[in-house]
Structures are given as structure tokens and as C-alpha cells.
Amino acid sequence: MNKSEKFTARIKRQEGPGREPYWEEFELTFRPGMNVIIALMDIQKNPATRDNKKTTPVSWECSCLEEVCGACAMIINGVPRQACSTLIDGLETPVVIEPLTKFPLVKDLVVDRRSIFENFKKIRAWIPIDLTYGAGPGPRVSREAQMKAYPLSRCITCGDCLEACPQVNSRSPFMGAAVLNQATLMDSHPTGRMNRAERLAAVRAKGGIGDCGNAQNCARVCPKDIPLVDSIARLNREAIIDGLLKWLEK
Amino acid sequence: MKSNIIIIGGGLAGLMSAIKVAEAGQHVKLFAIHPTRRSHSVCAQGGINAAKNLKGEDDSVLKHFDDTVYSGDFLANQPPVLKMCEAAPGIIDLTDRMGVMYNRTPEGLLDFRRFGGTKYHRTAFAGTTTGQQLVYALDEQVRRFEAAGLVEKFENWEFMSPVIDDAGTCRGIVAINLYTMEIKAFPADAVIAATGGIGAIFGKSTNSIVNTGSAVSAFYQAGAAYANPEMVQVHPTAMPGEDKTRLISESARGEGGRVWVPRDGKPWYFLEEWYPAYGNLVPRDVASRAIFKVVYELGLGVEGRPVVYLDISHLPKEDLETRLFGIMEIYQTYTGQDPRKVPMQVFPGVHYNMGGFWVDYDMATNIPGLFAAGEAEYQHHGANRLGANSLVSCIYDGMAAGPAAADYASGLKTRSEDMPTSLFEAEVKRQAAINAGLTAKDGNENLRALYHEMGEVMRENVTVVRYNEKLKGTDAKLRELLERFDNISLPDGGQSLVFARELKNMLILARAITLAALTRNESRGAHYKPEYPKRDDANWLKTTKAFYAPDGPRFEYEPVDISLIEPRERHYELE
Incomplete structure (x- = not known):
């Protein structure tokens, strides 16, 4: 796109839960480096539709603007992604912007993704340290183990992977890739491994890994390029082996 | 009887405060604008300082202390700085135990790198997303206490104002639910403000856009003293952008990155020439002023624009991928250019607030019942923060403010529930x-x-x-x-x-x-x-203390506690 070129953003809006959604079109002016956040800020400064009708500014969530907080996930031209790292240049126009659909809608592009964190509780996604008082250094971790775990630890819980997953929907309790990946990450830590059994029990339970349909959409949309397919496969192996051992012990 | 402690802010200082209060068996209500996992602390990139001395350099807590005080140009009260530096090695150990995926040496020990304003490898790191990993580790521990019923989170709530009784004691807060716009009061036996930085006041900064300083300002208007407001750090290397200036971590230079501009057709490494002792790793105030001089006084900005080069393209490929991946990703996302091949274009950007709530050595503000922690308070960084000291100060503050607030609450004669509705x-x-x-x-x-x-x-x-x-x-x-x-x-x-x-x-x-x-x-x-x-x-x-008045701030000044290190002039050009 050229500097000062006009383009249209088509945005799905909704006053609140249970209200009728509607679409509005805005005419915006392109500048080099412009991302979807800047486009939304332009609307915020001058909330008027393409046909010059006054409207309310679009509500959305964002914070860091450098793709590390995960707040600004939305569907842009059909793909769930982060508004801050989606540059206008290179997008088809009109740029179509919708809220994520797999989470309760709050307003316009704002959705409530707290279910991800609730699921973190279910799988006990934490390292069970004793207390925060001086207990000396942490466990030794090999370079290889760190290099394998670090990419998994970069998940920003944006919810893009859940949005893209056909198994995550209103009729299914599937917790999705972001949550399962957290289990893999915790299991890969020497101390985290100690409460692996209870974590794997949650992973095998309803809504857990059994609901994964291996569509692999999660890895395709992940903005941090986390090897989610591999992460879930590793977890699956662990869950199967752990389940088998439990069965043999019976 | 359990006390009820309110913590405002879900970044590192707020999360660590919550852990400490919950660990003491008290009840926490934790308020955050976004889910705590999205707090601005996730943006910290390069690492966290602690004099662990694992590189055979004879580094020590006292050297960390001296570098911090010296870098802060002697404006910080020294005893609390020393306490922070003493706590730092334990903080690294603790977060390591919590599962932060710090980079490792071949032996499986923590790896350390260099940062600005020091000669030692003192900075532990997880790639260039150290803040993110630290927030997640603390957030997970808080979630554990949440599951155990000791922490109650109010995410997507924004603080509006403190509730202060006739005796001037803070008895709780009023907050607004950002999803429903409901306004509600929450009584508390003590309140910890861990409300972070103020970058948005400068329009564009390296901060998240939620860092408005609005909460600090509301407390200031309610009578809290605000210390050293004039001390705002401008980071030398950020990417200019229309929506924000994105940080390119000091670790780029810690790993060997070089700053230069073209002069007479050749690269001119002006920091290395002007400051041979520290080179590209002079403290941030010094580096930012040098870049301003090169661009505005000497007119040598790249292609006549207000930018200079930050070059990491000569560094070993494996180091780039394992140690600096995060910043290369950010740079490439927003410019389309690959820092492995071409030098990055950067310019100073507003970054950190050394000023903040005035607090005593026990994290208490001048309003009884109100404590402050993290970037929101002024205590550790003087007139210029040493790189990689922010993460350690935020966590240290939580470790200090949590127990201080819990102690205060336990000793209260009249508790919040005894106050009239x-x-x-x-x-x-x-x-x-x-x-x-x-x-x-x-x-x-x-x-x-x-x-x-x-x-x-x-x-x-x-x-x-x-x-x-x-x-x-x-x-x-x-x-x-x-x-x-x-x-x-x-x-x-x-x-x-x-x-x-x-x-x-x-x-x-x-x-x-x-x-x-x-x-x-x-x-x-x-x-x-x-x-x-x-x-x-x-x-x-002396420390500036600002007090709010409707027609403008009133200033008081108090002497700086220099009881441990005699002030000396700062020189980074020589050893």
C-alpha cells in the first residue's frame, strides 16, 4: 500500500452480550508501519463511519503493543491473530475485523478469556515449591532441556489457538492447545515433574487431551511459533505411558 | 483473625506481594486492569541482576550496590539499595525454583551476561523475554494460592480512588469493573499500590499503554507524597513507532552489539570512542545523551533522520538465536528487516520512572495503611536506574511490602470491617x-x-x-x-x-x-x-517530595541517606 492511500476497515460490533451484532465500515489513511492497533486508534480519535455518520469508538483490549502480553487477539481477515503485530501493509482490503468467537463477548472486539486461566488451575499449572524462603539454587537444567522448554514458555495466552481449533466450541469442554502446552512445560521442569501424576490425571480427564482432534490449526495460528503439535504429542505420550503404568500397578 | 489486604497491580511487585501475604496466611484481593499474566512486567527483556559471581570475576553484593548507587548519581537512600542487592541472589534462586527457564551454562548452571553500567557478568536471563518468564512464574504461584482460597483476583477492574477515613488512614479502595462499568468499594486493612510506571504521560514510550500513572496520581491527589517526579529514564535504544517506541534491550549491547552512525563514509562507534572504559555499555542516561548529541548537535543521524544504528549482525549466529531471539523477532515483525543481516535503527525512548510514591524503609507511604512496591515507588534507583535492576527491585519490593502490610494489618486496633459502611x-x-x-x-x-x-x-x-x-x-x-x-x-x-x-x-x-x-x-x-x-x-x-494542591504541586526536600558510600563524580570514560 502507498503512503496516504485510503483503505476500508469493516468491523463487527456488538453493544454487549445478547445484543444484536452489526457491521460498520470506516475509511482510514494508510501510513508505513501502520498496524491494526493504529487503525483502531484512528477510529478512536474520530469515530465516524465511512459515510460520515458519527458513531461510538470501537472497544478493544490491548496493552504492550509488541506481541508479548496477548491482550489484543481478534479475527483479522478470517484469521485469529494479534492486532499489534498485524501490519496493514500486506492485508487484503477491506480489512475485516471481528471478535474471537470461542469466548464470551463483552463488547465489540472485547472477549473474556478467563476460562484459559481457570483451566490452568485444573491442570495445576505451577511448580509446587515449598515456601519462598531461602532454599538455595533451583535444580540443574541442561542446556538442551532449557532450549526445548523455553519456546513453550513463550505462550502469551492470547487464545488464537483455541479460536482456530475445531474441537473447541460451545458443545465441547476441550481446554485447547494453550492449556495442554502448559502441562507439557510444567512436566519438563525437574520439580514440576514431581506433581506430574495429578497433572496428567487432569490432562486425561474430560476436556483434556482425548478431545484433541489433531487438526493442527493451533500451531498454524500461534503468533509465537510455539511447536504446539509436538508439545501436545509429547504430553500425549506421557499421559499414555503414565496411564499404562497405573493400569499395570492395579 | 485473617487480615484482608488489597493489592493494586498484577505485575511482578503486585504478584510477589500477593505471594508473601498469602504465605503469611492472610487474605488478598488482587486488582488488575488486565489478567495479571498480561501485566507490563512481561515487556522486560534483557534480564535480572544479582551478584552471584559465577564467572570468576570477583563480583560481589557490595559491587552491585556500588554500581547501582553510582549509576543513580547518588540520589537514592543507600540502606534500602543495599538490602535489595543483598536479596538479589536469593531472588534469582527463588524464581529459578519456580520454573523460570533461565539460559544455562554447559554444566546446567544459570548463565549470566553483561549489562549497562557495570563491568561484571551479573545479569541472569531467559532469552530476551526475562520479564515474561518471571511474570508467568509468579502468576502461577499466585494461581496456586487462588486455588487454595487465599487470593481473590479482580481482573479487568481498574482502581479509581482510595477510601481514607477521618483520621487519614487508608481503609480500602473504590474500583470500576471495566467489563460492566460497575463501581464498587472494597474495604481493606492495608493497601499495597503496585501500580507500575507512567510512560503514557509521554504519549509514546516503551511502556504498555496501560501504564498511565493514573492510580499513582489518584493517591497523590489524596495526599500521598510523590518523590523525585523529575527522574524519568529515557532508554537509549528503542524503535520509533507511531503507536509506541518498542524497546530493543540493552542485552543487545551486553552480548556485543555496537552503536554507530556513518561519518565520512565509515562507521563511527561514538560510544566506544567517547567512553573507552565502558564503551557501548555506559549507563542509559549517558548513552541517551550521547545519541542526542550525535543526532541533534552533530547532525549525524542515519540518512539525516533521528536514528542511529545498533548492530548485532556480527555476533555468532547461535548466540543470536539462543540469547537475543525475542528482540530480533520484535524488530523483524515491525520493520520487515532482519537484524541478523542489517543493523537496527534505534533512538532513545521514555522507559522507566525512577520517581514514585515516597516510602519509608519499610515500604510504607505517608498515608497510614498504604504501602507501595515496584516501579510505582521511588526507593532504589536514584536519578538513573541501572539496567536489569528493575525486575529485581520489583520482586524485592513485593517481598518487603507484602510482610510489611500484613504486619501492619495484624496490629490494627480498628479493622476495616469495624468502619462505618x-x-x-x-x-x-x-x-x-x-x-x-x-x-x-x-x-x-x-x-x-x-x-x-x-x-x-x-x-x-x-x-x-x-x-x-x-x-x-x-x-x-x-x-x-x-x-x-x-x-x-x-x-x-x-x-x-x-x-x-x-x-x-x-x-x-x-x-x-x-x-x-x-x-x-x-x-x-x-x-x-x-x-x-x-x-x-x-x-x-536531596529527594524531591511533591504534594498535591489544586493550584499546583508543593515541594519539600529531604536529605539523602549517604551513610554507606561517599558521593563521587561519575566518570565512564576512564577505568
């Missing part, structure tokens, strides 16, 4: 009336335009180089913006209403920053006045 109802009513007043406004001023003007004038005049005439002009402009604020109209009653409240608070705090800078006639750390180019210990070795 009318106290809380009155504050809710007052806040609802402010909202109604804003919603009823029907003027022709545009909220976002006022915000833009504030950011421009603050960036232009109250950052790297400060002149008294321009500071006076800035304050006049801020007063004009406050008047025009009365003539706004809100385009909606949701996010715009919340932003209007933040903007008013930002404008009020901006005046304290500007006028504190105007008053301090010397140069110290990040505060540089060409008209007063020298540090003036005889007159200005």
Missing part, C-alpha cells in the same frame, strides 16, 4: 458523581487530541535535555490542557470514560514532573540541564 458508600457516590459529570460534558474538545498534545509537549521538553524556559512553557501548556479538559465531550460511556479519568490524572501528575524538573537547577542522572551542567551536591543532594 457510610465511609465506603460516600466514596462510591463521589466517584459516581465524577463519572456522571464527565458523561454530561458537552464541549468540543477531543479527548484523544488532548492526550496527543500532552505527550508531544512532554516528550519535547521533559526528557533527555531540559531548559527552564521550555519547562515553564510546558507547565503553561499542561494548565491549558487541564482547562480544555473541562470542555470535552465523551464519545461513549465505556472505555472513553475510563480514559478521560486517566487523562485528567496524567495531566495532574505531568505538572508535578515538569515543575520538579524546573525547580531542580542542576544535572544529575537522567535529569540534564545544559544551563546547569554539573551535579550540585551542596544544594541538590
